[in-house]
Amino acid sequence: xxxxxxxxxxxxxxxxxxxxxxxxxxxxxxxxxxxxxxxxxxxxxxxxxxxxxxxxxxxxxxxxxxxxxxxxxxxxxxxxxxxxxxxxxxxxxxxxxxxxxxxxxxxxxxxxxxxxxxxxxxxxxxxxxxxxxxxxxxxxxxxxxxxxxxxxxxxxxxxxxxxxxxxxxxxxxxxxxxxxxxxxxxxxxxxxxxxxxxxxxxxxxxxxxxxxxxxxxxxxxxxxxxxxxxxxxxxxxxxxxxxxxxxxxxxxxxxxxxxxxxxxxxxxxxxxxxxxxxxxxxxxxxxxxxxxxxxxxxxxxxxxxxxxxxxxxxxxxxxxxxxxxxxxxxxxxxxxxxxxxxxxxxxxxxxxxxxxxxxxxxxxxxxxxxxxxxxxxxxxxxxxxxxxxxxxxxxxxxxxxxxxxxxxxxxxxxxxxxxxxxxxxxxxxxxxxxxxxxxxxxxxxxxxxxxx
Numbered sequence: 001x002x003x004x005x006x007x008x009x010x011x012x013x014x015x016x017x018x019x020x021x022x023x024x025x026x027x028x029x030x031x032x033x034x035x036x037x038x039x040x041x042x043x044x045x046x047x048x049x050x051x052x053x054x055x056x057x058x059x060x061x062x063x064x065x066x067x068x069x070x071x072x073x074x075x076x077x078x079x080x081x082x083x084x085x086x087x088x089x090x091x092x093x094x095x096x097x098x099x100x101x102x103x104x105x106x107x108x109x110x111x112x113x114x115x116x117x118x119x120x121x122x123x124x125x126x127x128x129x130x131x132x133x134x135x136x137x138x139x140x141x142x143x144x145x146x147x148x149x150x151x152x153x154x155x156x157x158x159x160x161x162x163x164x165x166x167x168x169x170x171x172x173x174x175x176x177x178x179x180x181x182x183x184x185x186x187x188x189x190x191x192x193x194x195x196x197x198x199x200x201x202x203x204x205x206x207x208x209x210x211x212x213x214x215x216x217x218x219x220x221x222x223x224x225x226x227x228x229x230x231x232x233x234x235x236x237x238x239x240x241x242x243x244x245x246x247x248x249x250x251x252x253x254x255x256x257x258x259x260x261x262x263x264x265x266x267x268x269x270x271x272x273x274x275x276x277x278x279x280x281x282x283x284x285x286x287x288x289x290x291x292x293x294x295x296x297x298x299x300x301x302x303x304x305x306x307x308x309x310x311x312x313x314x315x316x317x318x319x320x321x322x323x324x325x326x327x328x329x330x331x332x333x334x335x336x337x338x339x340x341x342x343x344x345x346x347x348x349x350x351x352x353x354x355x356x357x358x359x360x361x362x363x364x365x366x367x368x369x370x371x372x373x374x375x376x377x378x379x380x381x382x383x384x385x386x387x388x389x390x391x392x393x394x395x396x397x398x399x400x401x402x403x404x405x406x407x408x409x410x411x412x413x414x415x416x417x418x419x420x421x422x423x424x425x426x427x428x429x430x431x432x433x434x435x436x437x438x439x440x441x442x443x444x445x446x447x448x449x450x451x452x
Contacts, residue, residue: 027208053085056152146174156185237267255271316345319350
């Protein structure tokens with residue numbers, strides 16, 4: 001295991017590391033830092049929460065020269081939230097080098113203020129979404145990134161998936177000929193490779209191999225039956241006490257509905273998705289950083305890259321189209337050696353997705369929550385014997401039972417046992433009907449009392 005002192009870093013960079021209270025590099029940092037310090041193009045593949053951000057921020061801290069008045073590095077992220085998180089981490093460089101200018105460029109900010117500020121001085125490190133950086137560089141000619149020597153594309157697979165790669169392509173081609181490029185991603189889609197080949201020269205690829213399914217995470221299937229996600233969430237909340245519970249929804253609309261439902265229950269909720277106004281998005285990010293609320297409701301894109309070590313429980317409302325994102329959802333808990341649990345709320349239409357995940361290695365427990373606690377259900381996909389089938393099975397066992405010696409009257413005894421089974425079934429049926437009738441009478445009387 002390497003130490004940060006093995007990288008021969010300056011006192012300034014070592015102070016940056018100490019400010020972050022890092023003791024030793026993570027596996028991705030151990031590989032990427034020396035390669036970037038040598039000026040190599042780098043592809044880093046590892047999941048969220050493995051230290052990818054500082055794998056490139058530490059080499060950038062070493063390389064930045066605050067005495068020069070031009071942009072030296074550009075960092076892109078596919079969402080405002082991700083860009084803000086990177087910016088907050090990078091800002092600490094200014095504490096060890098007060099002359100270093102690090103600025104954030106994302107939608108929802110005061111564009112005119114950005115333009116005025118750029119006219120007065122250029123940042124040394126520009127962090128932002130691809131669209132805003134392209135706008136300020138190519139359309140406005142205000143952000144001068146043509147001299148920048150380093151381009152970092154964070155969450156490259158998401159950048160591709162949401163159509164932002166073309167915007168990076170538009171300005172990357174006009175940057176320095178000796179551009180050093182680093183791309184970081186959880187996965188490496190085939191469609192991403194042509195872009196990387198276009199701008200990278202003999203890149204070094206570092207892939208941190210980890211088990212896709214953490215043994216510290218329990219996966220629990222919870223049936224919705226005919227209920228909505230909100231109703232099921234409401235019903236299971238008494239069944240656990242989270243420090244932070246991260247709830248994933250497939251759409252912005254569903255995320256908002258769930259968040260509103262939790263607020264109606266007077267629970268502390270942070271809502272995070274693309275439909276939020278800029279002010280509310282900033283407020284949500286602040287709440288996340290401060291750990292104010294115990295419940296966070298988000299979509300996959302909004303939550304990508306958000307690194308919260310405090311998540312103890314995850315609730316997945318259905319399954320995403322790309323099942324790999326279910327693994328990302330569940331992987332937000334059970335970190336740093338702690339255990340976690342992911343409740344996957346499912347409907348009948350989710351059968352194919354569940355079976356695909358089971359085939360790929362996810363081991364689901366099957367439970368539902370009732371007033372008296374969690375109840376284990378039969379393993380998913382295994383058919384339960386119907387009551388009639390169970391009776392037939394008992395009768396078949398009697399009929400096929402072999403006797404070494406045939407005793408007198410054995411046929412009458414066998415018929416009596418079968419009759420006993422049928423009588424038992426009849427008694428159970430009558431009891432269940434009486435119970436149903438009592439319940440119906442109770443509900444009817446309650447209704448009459450309520451209506452006067």
